[in-house]
Amino acid sequence: MPENVPDLPREVAELSDRVSALRSTHAMYPNDAAGTAEAALVELGFAEQLLRDCEQRLASHESNAPRRSGNDDERAVLRAVFTELSVPVVLLDNAGYIRRINTMGAERLGGASGYLTGKPFSNFVDLRRRAAMRSWLAAVLRGGEPASFESRLAQRGWAEDVHLTLTRLDVPTEAEPMVLVAMSPPLHSDADEGPAPLEPEVEDQVVVLAARRLDVLTRMTRLLLRSAGPGGAGQPLALDEAAGLLADSYADWVIMDVCDLPSDADRARRAVVAGPGGDPHGTLLESLDPQDSEVPRDVLTSGKSVLHQLIEDEGILGRAPDSAPLLSALGAGSLMCVPLRGSRGVRGALTLIRRSNRGGFRLADLGLIEEIGEHIGLALPPRYTGC
Known part of the structure; x- marks a missing residue:
């Protein structure tokens, strides 16, 4: 992890380049999906750690008073890192409601971040996968161990398979723990049995x-x-x-x-x-x-x-x-x-x-x-x- 805030944009840019390379590799060599998915999970782990570090720094600076312009600049950089991260991520409170969501996460859920904030994340999960999603969320909050599983999003008339990774975050300024949800392509996709969606x-x-x-x-x-x-x-x-x-x-x-x-x-x-x-x-x-x-x-x-x-x-x-x-x-x-x-x-x-x-x-x-x-x-x- 970078020790200085100015290093964060460089880390994010390099991560974005590596994700783009993996996406291109998957498109050109679909039969090698297992190897590509394993590499994608490694990058996802790095993105998770980067976000955790950013969130902790942001919480630490928000708790300091009086605030100085330098702190405001650093918080702005951290928010920009979260917003522009090339991995869809959502930050949930302990009840499963969306606290923050980055640009790619909002696109994946089919809405603007302002509209999505405050809504239960489970509402955007297909009904057949919703109970499992809630159980995993409760287990992560209770035990603290990360969870990774296959699920399905349902929005804008499309049912989309997705791989979810849930990680508990203990933020000093929050009374209750939060959960970071990262979305990635599914390792195994199940074909939907319903009629084809309208164009x-x-x-x-x-x-x-x-x-x-x-x-x-x-x-x-x-x-x-x-x-x-x-x-x-x-x-x-x-x-x-x-x-x-x-x-x-x-x-x-x-x-x-x-x-x-x-x-x-x-x-x-x-x-x-x-x-x-x-x-x-x-x-x-x-x-x-x-x-x-x-x-x-x-x-x-x-x-x-x-x-x-x-x-x-x-x-x-x-x-x-x-x-x-x-x-x-x-x-x-x-x-x-x-x-x-x-x-x-x-x-x-x-x-x-x-x-x-x-x-x-x-x-x-x-x-x-x-x-x-x-x-x-x-x-x-x-x-x-x-x-």
Whole structure:
């Protein structure tokens, strides 16, 4: 480690050159990934030690009073080193919330550092890997030994495998220890089983998204008019067709809960579940009581829509018989639920789920599905009782 602050930029520049060389080597010789990964871990260890030294010096200088201009300059250099380090790193407090994040780390998580600061780091980890991430974090804080493991980030519609290294930091000015998280390419990558993500250049085009929403609304309106509109078949609305349309064009899973039981008109039943063909989770979703799921239950009770652009609590849709969160089993990344509102109040709830390798639902999506939910609610047959 450099003894003087002026040596730090030189150390960082040399580290950046070595990382660039390793990246080029990996691109040219992918079959030699094991050797390249081992060298990358060595560089990661050096970067970790460099950051630890910078953090300790920064904490030491911040605790000195009165402050002099020389100390301010040194703190500025240390912050610049952390920010511009060529390895994605995140500093977490003892509760797992992001305290600081450098430029490459913010790019990896898909946001600006100001937006990411203060958010739980686990929110950016794929639901299926989130429990393991929390356990490793607790173990590092408790035992003090570093941990290194494979994980997966989920953000901006992409699921990305990553290798995480967690190191405990005991800073004199902090009452509780902190954890430094360094991100590197995975040693072993598992192929995701979900559908291919939408192209980002298409997903971010407002005109294309607006056209897609209009197409979904038009197709749903045509379906409703064909079943119950003037000149239509006059048959009750086929909920499975409506759910299938949404699952085919707008979400990975669609769940409809309807209040039409003769014995209790205010109690919902799970009417339809539409999702990927052959997925065994469909049968599990069909067997569950809507009252055991927090999201549809709250929507049925309050009549207000719910949007989770990024899922923080994986238990909000309920749990499987083995107590595993359903959203984790589905690989969910985003969820929304709207009421099926008829002429005499809420008739049910419509829940849409997208997996983590697709773009999350937005407010414009919520507005569209609220409109569709009202159309479906108006097309539902009258209740048996309690009208």
